[in-house]
Amino acid sequence: MMPKEKLRHADVATSVLLILLSVAVLIGASQMPLRGTYGGVVNVWYVSPAALPFVIAGGLILMSIALLRRAIREGGHRGLVPFFLARLRTLPRNRPVHRMAGVVALLAIYVYGMIGRMDYFVATSLYLVAFMGIFAHRQASPWAHWVKVLILGIGVPVVVGYAFREYLFVPLP
Amino acid sequence: MQLLEFFQQIVLVITPVKMLVLLFTVTLGIVFGALPGLTATLGVALLTTVTFSFPTDLAMVALIGIYVGAIYGGSHASILINIPGTGAAAATCLDGYPMNLQGRGGQAIGIATLSSFIGTFFGMVCVQLFSPLLIMLALNFTSVEFCLLGLFGILICGSLTAKDLPVKGWIAGFLGLLMAVVGLDPIQGYYRFTFDNRELFGGIEVIPVLLGGFAIPQVLSVMRVNVARTQVPSSVTKILPPWSLWIRHWKAVLRSGLVGVWVGSIPGVGEDVAAWMSYDVAKRGSKTPEKFGTGVEEGVIAPETANNSCIGGAIIPLLTLGVPGSPPAAMLLGAIWLHGVRPGPMLSFEFPHFIPQMAATLFWASVAMLTMGLLMSKVTVQVLKTPPALFMPIVTFFCVLGSYALGLRIFNLYLMVAFGILAYFLEEMGYPIAPLVIGMILGPMIDENLRRALIGSQGSLLPFVTRPIAVVLLLLILYSLVSQTARYRRWRGREKRIAEMTEQPI
Numbered sequence: 001m002m003p004k005e006k007l008r009h010a011d012v013a014t015s016v017l018l019i020l021l022s023v024a025v026l027i028g029a030s031q032m033p034l035r036g037t038y039g040g041v042v043n044v045w046y047v048s049p050a051a052l053p054f055v056i057a058g059g060l061i062l063m064s065i066a067l068l069r070r071a072i073r074e075g076g077h078r079g080l081v082p083f084f085l086a087r088l089r090t091l092p093r094n095r096p097v098h099r100m101a102g103v104v105a106l107l108a109i110y111v112y113g114m115i116g117r118m119d120y121f122v123a124t125s126l127y128l129v130a131f132m133g134i135f136a137h138r139q140a141s142p143w144a145h146w147v148k149v150l151i152l153g154i155g156v157p158v159v160v161g162y163a164f165r166e167y168l169f170v171p172l173p
Numbered sequence: 174m175q176l177l178e179f180f181q182q183i184v185l186v187i188t189p190v191k192m193l194v195l196l197f198t199v200t201l202g203i204v205f206g207a208l209p210g211l212t213a214t215l216g217v218a219l220l221t222t223v224t225f226s227f228p229t230d231l232a233m234v235a236l237i238g239i240y241v242g243a244i245y246g247g248s249h250a251s252i253l254i255n256i257p258g259t260g261a262a263a264a265t266c267l268d269g270y271p272m273n274l275q276g277r278g279g280q281a282i283g284i285a286t287l288s289s290f291i292g293t294f295f296g297m298v299c300v301q302l303f304s305p306l307l308i309m310l311a312l313n314f315t316s317v318e319f320c321l322l323g324l325f326g327i328l329i330c331g332s333l334t335a336k337d338l339p340v341k342g343w344i345a346g347f348l349g350l351l352m353a354v355v356g357l358d359p360i361q362g363y364y365r366f367t368f369d370n371r372e373l374f375g376g377i378e379v380i381p382v383l384l385g386g387f388a389i390p391q392v393l394s395v396m397r398v399n400v401a402r403t404q405v406p407s408s409v410t411k412i413l414p415p416w417s418l419w420i421r422h423w424k425a426v427l428r429s430g431l432v433g434v435w436v437g438s439i440p441g442v443g444e445d446v447a448a449w450m451s452y453d454v455a456k457r458g459s460k461t462p463e464k465f466g467t468g469v470e471e472g473v474i475a476p477e478t479a480n481n482s483c484i485g486g487a488i489i490p491l492l493t494l495g496v497p498g499s500p501p502a503a504m505l506l507g508a509i510w511l512h513g514v515r516p517g518p519m520l521s522f523e524f525p526h527f528i529p530q531m532a533a534t535l536f537w538a539s540v541a542m543l544t545m546g547l548l549m550s551k552v553t554v555q556v557l558k559t560p561p562a563l564f565m566p567i568v569t570f571f572c573v574l575g576s577y578a579l580g581l582r583i584f585n586l587y588l589m590v591a592f593g594i595l596a597y598f599l600e601e602m603g604y605p606i607a608p609l610v611i612g613m614i615l616g617p618m619i620d621e622n623l624r625r626a627l628i629g630s631q632g633s634l635l636p637f638v639t640r641p642i643a644v645v646l647l648l649l650i651l652y653s654l655v656s657q658t659a660r661y662r663r664w665r666g667r668e669k670r671i672a673e674m675t676e677q678p679i
Contacts, residue, residue, distance in 0.1 A: 001336055001603050010602045025351065028366055046627035049358035049365055052620045056350050064346050070338065096397040096525035103396045104594060107389075107569060110426065111590045116583045117575070124570055135396060148563075156567055164574060169226045173577045173586065 008076030009083045014087070015068035022060040029053035106131050115173050121157050129153035179301050182526065182533035187625045191234045192537070199541040200549065200659065202242020207258045208564060212445070213243035213501040215568070217378065218234040221508040222575040229512040234534050236508055239539040240292055240501050243545060243622045244444050244480050248285035249553040252278055252473075261439020261444035261480040264452040268465065268472025275468050278480055283412040287419070288426070288477035295353035295430035296437070296485020297476070300492075301532045304521075307493040310642075314494075316626035317636045321646035323619040326496050328653045329623035330608040333439070333446055337603030339657035341344020345599065346608035352377050356582060360624055379507050379587035379613060381576040386606045387500070388572045389593020390428050392565045412550055424476050425455050425471050433453035433479035440611065443499030444487075446478040451479030485535060492516050492528055496615065500607045507570045514560030521604050 002010060032050035035043050045051070071077070091097060105125060114123035132149040164170040187195075198220065205216040216239045224232035247262030252269035265285060299502035314322070327350065331342025355366045356376025369372040419426065429451040436447035455475035466474050487498025489504075496515040497503035505614045509516055520527055576589040596606050630636050637643055655661050 002601055004337075005604060007603055009335060014602060019624065025366075031377075032363060032365065033361070043361075044632060047243065047360065047624060047630045049363040050360055051348070051627070052616075053354055053365065055623070056347055056354070060347050060351075062346065063340050067340050067344065069412070076355055084612075098360065099532070100393050103393060103565075107590055111586045115586060124573075126460045128566050128570065131569075132563055135562040136560055137562065152563060152567075157570065160570075164223070164578075170222060170578045173573065173583060 006083070008065055008074045009080055010042060010076075011067055011071035012076045012080055013042045013084075015064045015071060018060055019068075022057045022064065025057040025060070029046040102134065103131070106134075120172050121161060124157035124161070125154045128156060176301070176455065178526070179529045179532055182529040186234070186530055186533040187537050191231060191409055192541075194235050195238045195534075195541045196536055196545065198566055199240030199242035202239035203246035203542075203545060203549055203553065204238065204556055206243035206248075206262070207556055207628055208559065209374045209566075212259050212387060212391065213240055213247075213261065213537075214504050215391070216240070216243045216385070217501045217504040217508070218387065219571045219575050221380065222512065224508070225511060225578065228529060228652045229514060232508065232512060232538075233531065235366050235536045235679075237531070237534045238541065240505065241481065241535070241542050243499075243543070244484060245286070245289040245293075245477070245542050246553070247480075248289070248473075248477055249282060249550065250316020252281045252285065253554065254357070254557060259444075261375060262476070263274050263482075264448040264476035264674065267452065268467070268469050271466070272470075272473065278466070279475055280414055282550045283414045283420070284434055284473045285477045285546070286412075286550075287414065288474045288541040288668040289546065290480040290539050292430055292481030293484060293535060293542065293668055296434055296482040297532050297535035298483045298485075299434045300488055300535065301529070303489055304493050304528050304532075306432070307489060308518050308521055309339060311494055311599065314518065315636075315640070316622040316629065317640055317643045318646060320495060320619050320622035320626055321637070321643055321650065322494060323615040323622070325646055325650050325653065326615055327608055327612050328650055330440055330611045331605070332653050332657055334443075334605040334607045336605065337601065339383060339604075340351050341584075341604045343605045343654075345606065346612040349609040349612020349614075350619065351612075352382065352609075352614045354620060355612045358492060359617065359621055372390075372582065373434070377588065378580050378582075378585055379610075379612070380580070381585040382592050382613060383504055383507070383610055384575050385396060385571045385591075385593030386596040389590065389598040390600050390606070392569055393594075393597045395561045395565055399616065411546055414470070422471055422474055425458070425474050426457065428454060429475045429478035430482040432472035433482030434486035436479070437483035437502075438489050439447030440490060440498060440615075441498045443485045443501070446512035448476035448480040448484075451475045462471060477552070481539075482645050486533070488531060489533055492520055492531060493518065495618065497611065500610065502608075503610055506614065523593055550675060565571040 001007070005102060008128075029050040032053070033043050034045055034048045034050055059124065110123060110127035114126070129149055133146070133155055135147060138145050161172055165172055183673040201220075202213070202216055205211045206213060207667070217236055224235045225525045227235065243259060243500040247259035248265045248269065250256050250258035252273050255265040255266050255270040257266055269281045269285065270279065327346035328343055329487060331344075331346045334338045335342030335345075336670075353376075355373055356364070359376060360367055362367050382514060392660055432451040432454055433444075433447045436450055437443070452465075452472065452475050452535065453470050456462045458525055459465065459471060484502075487502035490496045490498050491502050491506050491509075493516070495506070495515070497506045497677050506516065514520070514524055514527060573586055573591060577583070596609075600606060626636060627633075630657075
């Protein structure tokens with residue numbers, strides 16, 4: 001979790017976003033059948049499918065306002081733009097964020113780009129080998145490192161996938 | 174009668190196959206719990222996929238096994254490397270690791286193992302004792318009470334799991350509710366918030382959200398730091414603690430068991446809070462509180478008894494009301510649904526043997542955990558040496574398998590990854606994920622019961638304030654909201670100061 005000072009800056013932004021989301025939910029709910037007949041049911045407001053969405057949106061608006069009030073009281077609105085600009089400026093030097101972005105990118109390529117478009121075992125092996133190859137710390141011998149990565153990267157999906165499909169009857173993507 | 178049924182189930186529930194499955198899943202659970210980054214919730218979630226094709230009783234044996242094993246397994250990492258394997262074992266670090274530094278690591282693991290066994294056993298006794306009572310109470314529930322109970326569950330979970338502000342926990346719960354209303358409305362068949370996307374017509378499935386919400390943030394957090402290898406002691410010795418220890422600390426054991434069951438029965442709160450609360454209660458009740466944190470045995474007994482007795486506590490509302498008491502129990506509820514069993518007040522009529530079976534399974538799981546825990550302490554030393562960069566991608570691989578296998582939809586994978594990334598940022602900004610998941614699980618119950626209650630009263634809100642149980646629940650909801658406000662806390666502080674001043678001698 002972020003430090004408290006940064007949290008309040010983020011709270012200002014998220015509470016505004018949440019208020020906008022809640023207004024969108026309210027608009028969406030108001031378009032649901034509130035009266036008249038729908039699906040053979042004579043509608044009154046309390047039978048309407050909009051009943052709970054209205055409660056949720058109302059609650060979210062109230063809670064987001066409370067959060068915004070708290071964040072402003074603790075100075076979260078001061079220096080909001082410089083805060084976000086400073087975070088953007090430090091991005092090129094932020095190694096942990098780079099590592100995280102790398103993990104997200106690999107996962108996104110695997111799930112959105114490869115699964116369903118190529119053989120599942122090939123896709124999974126490529127993903128695992130790439131992930132372990134990039135992020136696992138190198139040992140003294142690069143050969144040992146890559147042998148371990150290849151054994152795990154190819155062996156795990158083959159063994160687990162086979163066991164899931166053949167013995168546990170779990171279908172694979 | 175209930176007790177007789179329970180003893181019968183203890184004999185009937187276990188067969189050689191089930192015992193093998195139980196030993197395997199408990200072992201797997203201990204490994205899951207011991208590895209930092211892999212949690213009990215994730216373990217239960219992943220095993221739900223595997224056990225989908227099993228008969229219900231065998232699936233329950235496997236799921237309870239991994240649940241019990243993982244909650245206990247976290248203590249190994251806490252004691253040996255001062256990194257809690259799971260959130261539930263975080264409090265164990267405080268005294269477990271100093272014991273290890275003093276050369277008593279083996280003894281600390283032995284104490285944690287026996288405490289966890291006693292805790293699970295205590296929880297099992299409570300499941301058997303209190304479930305019938307709660308069912309009798311729940312049979313008086315109408316739609317009004319179920320709606321308020323669901324709302325109370327989300328709010329109390331939000332209050333207790335929010336690390337920053339309680340309002341963030343409540344917001345997370347309401348976001349979960351919002352996700353629950355997506356899809357076909359169960360009463361009128363109207364498509365809500367589907368944006369004409371066919372994939373959303375059936376609603377958002379719980380399993381991909383659970384896997385994404387709990388696993389992906391964990392993978393990202395661990396990989397952000399990406400330590401090469403954790404420093405682990407080469408071996409542990411002298412595991413079994415002396416019997417006199419339990420005679421000396423019987424009060425702490427009993428107190429921690431009660432704290433665990435009580436916290437477990439509160440919807441969505443879970444083992445982490447139980448362990449911390451029990452540690453705090455033990456410290457306050459001790460004659461030497463200043464020694465806590467330096468490697469005292471009671472500092473290991475209290476959290477480890479409580480986090481495992483919490484399992485029984487969390488299962489009580491799950492079985493009797495259909496409201497999970499902790500995040501892994503939420504996952505267990507999803508698995509029970511998948512097997513066609515609907516937990517709630519009618520459970521003991523529709524499936525009369527189910528509750529005694531679950532209690533008996535807990536009993537055998539505690540025995541398996543004791544056996545494997547004592548045998549495995551040397552193995553976990555080796556397991557803990559695995560670099561995170563090797564097992565984290567395998568975790569995501571299992572998440573992909575799990576998300577796909579239940580719904581057989583590629584869309585679930587997309588949802589799991591997208592939600593996982595969102596959950597990471599939400600957690601970073603102090604929004605807990607547990608109330609969001611609880612909101613998603615309890616959403617349909619709240620939706621249907623709110624509208625049924627209003628249909629019954631023809632739109633009048635009077636039943637919400639005139640039915641006795643509803644009034645109690647409404648007061649609890651109001652208290653859970655008001656007690657988190659700054660004004661209430663200031664008032665409580667002033668009251669406390671006045672009380673202290675009046676106690677001082679003149």
